[in-house]
Amino acid sequence: MTQIPMERKVLGENDRIAAALREEFHRRGIFCLNLISSPGAGKTLLLEKTLEGFAPDRRVAVLTGDIQTDNDARRLARYGFPVQQITTAGACHLDARMIERHLANWDLSTIGLLLIENVGNLVCPTSYDLGEDAKVVILSVAEGDDKPLKYPGIFHRAELLVLSKIDLLPYVPFDIAAARDNARKVNPAIEIVELSSTTGAGLDAWRAWLDRRAVH
Amino acid sequence: MHELSIAQSVVEAVEKELESQPGALLRKIGLRIGELSGVDPDSLRFSWECLTRETGFEGVALVIETRAWQRRCPPCDIVFAVSDYQTVCPQCGTRETEHAGGNELDIAYLELETP
Numbered sequence: 001m002t003q004i005p006m007e008r009k010v011l012g013e014n015d016r017i018a019a020a021l022r023e024e025f026h027r028r029g030i031f032c033l034n035l036i037s038s039p040g041a042g043k044t045l046l047l048e049k050t051l052e053g054f055a056p057d058r059r060v061a062v063l064t065g066d067i068q069t070d071n072d073a074r075r076l077a078r079y080g081f082p083v084q085q086i087t088t089a090g091a092c093h094l095d096a097r098m099i100e101r102h103l104a105n106w107d108l109s110t111i112g113l114l115l116i117e118n119v120g121n122l123v124c125p126t127s128y129d130l131g132e133d134a135k136v137v138i139l140s141v142a143e144g145d146d147k148p149l150k151y152p153g154i155f156h157r158a159e160l161l162v163l164s165k166i167d168l169l170p171y172v173p174f175d176i177a178a179a180r181d182n183a184r185k186v187n188p189a190i191e192i193v194e195l196s197s198t199t200g201a202g203l204d205a206w207r208a209w210l211d212r213r214a215v216h
Numbered sequence: 217m218h219e220l221s222i223a224q225s226v227v228e229a230v231e232k233e234l235e236s237q238p239g240a241l242l243r244k245i246g247l248r249i250g251e252l253s254g255v256d257p258d259s260l261r262f263s264w265e266c267l268t269r270e271t272g273f274e275g276v277a278l279v280i281e282t283r284a285w286q287r288r289c290p291p292c293d294i295v296f297a298v299s300d301y302q303t304v305c306p307q308c309g310t311r312e313t314e315h316a317g318g319n320e321l322d323i324a325y326l327e328l329e330t331p
Contacts, residue, residue, distance in 0.1 A: 001243065001327055001328070001329055002240075002327070002328050002329075002330050003246075003325050003326070003327050003328075004237070004325060004326050004327075004328060005324070005325050006229075006230075006233055006246075006323045006324065006325055006326050007322065007323070007324060007325075008229055008233070008322065008323045009321060009322055009323075010222060010225050010226055010229060010247070010321045010322065010323055011222075011225055011321060012229060013225065013228065013229070014225070091218075091221065092218050093218055093221075095221075123218070123254045124218035124221075124254065126254040127218065127222070127253060127254050127255065127321060149301060152251075152252055152285070152301070153252045153253065153254040153319075154254075156252050156315075156318075156319075157252075157319075182301075185301040185302075185303065186301060186303075188303055188311050188312075188313070
């Protein structure tokens with residue numbers, strides 16, 4: 001019996017495609033975000049509010065992932081910017097090849113900001129690099145304030161935590177200080193924005209983060 | 217539950233590697249999985265068995281080494297395992313520690329029977 005060292009990443013092929021995408025995004029000056037949350041945390045509504053606030057000449061495009069249906073793409077297309085649905089037909093995450101394939105349909109010279117809405121899931125999307133500049137994790141106050149501890153992988157890798165649906169705080173037992181503290185335990189450097197896409201509270205802070213981060 | 221996709225990626229990467237080992241019989245695959253990788257070793261083993269049944273990889277053992285979440289404290293020049301989410305340096309107490317391990321999802325080695 002011979003043991004031969006292999007020392008390869010299991011997702012090396014995904015990482016290779018993601019690295020090529022990242023290089024192309026940087027060459028073209030495209031800033032790319034990968035939005036990750038559990039199902040129903042408010043990714044699509046946040047994107048709708050984000051697109052609604054952009055000037056019509058903003059060079060933004062959205063890829064939205066779901067296991068089935070193009071409902072989200074139809075919701076997002078109303079704002080006049082390019083949107084494509086990625087239907088994974090069962091897969092619980094997006095991978096770099098899906099991004100590469102869908103981007104082939106677009107003229108990338110018209111895009112400055114690429115927003116990717118991942119499939120609703122806090123575990124699986126964490127492993128797959130999509131070539132993004134940053135991962136954003138969204139946690140709604142209708143969930144548990146201990147989620148950063150239960151799903152440390154994504155909170156560890158995210159640059160920004162969006163605490164969403166804060167208009168519901170009077171009706172739910174969510175402890176926002178505990179949630180912030182738990183997120184910082186897992187990732188001391190994580191930035192945090194609190195907002196409600198329904199009332200608009202905190203959206204300015206999200207837009208400010210986006211504008212500040214996108215120019216770097 | 218993306219362990220099935222992960223198992224598929226292991227098959228593809230190992231198949232590629234075996235192209236340079238003609239005639240060799242694969243017996244074991246050594247994997248390294250970090251605590252923060254989001255991959256559950258038990259469900260990966262289960263996925264592996266389902267995926268490789270009645271294929272050339274049937275019966276190949278997955279040997280999984282799990283890796284702890286680790287951080288480094290640059291001033292103290294130490295690496296420590298994070299337990300109970302304590303990312304502060306146990307020696308000097310600074311919060312300014314850096315990631316040092318736990319995201320691993322690697323194929324470390326193959327064990328082959330060579331002709």
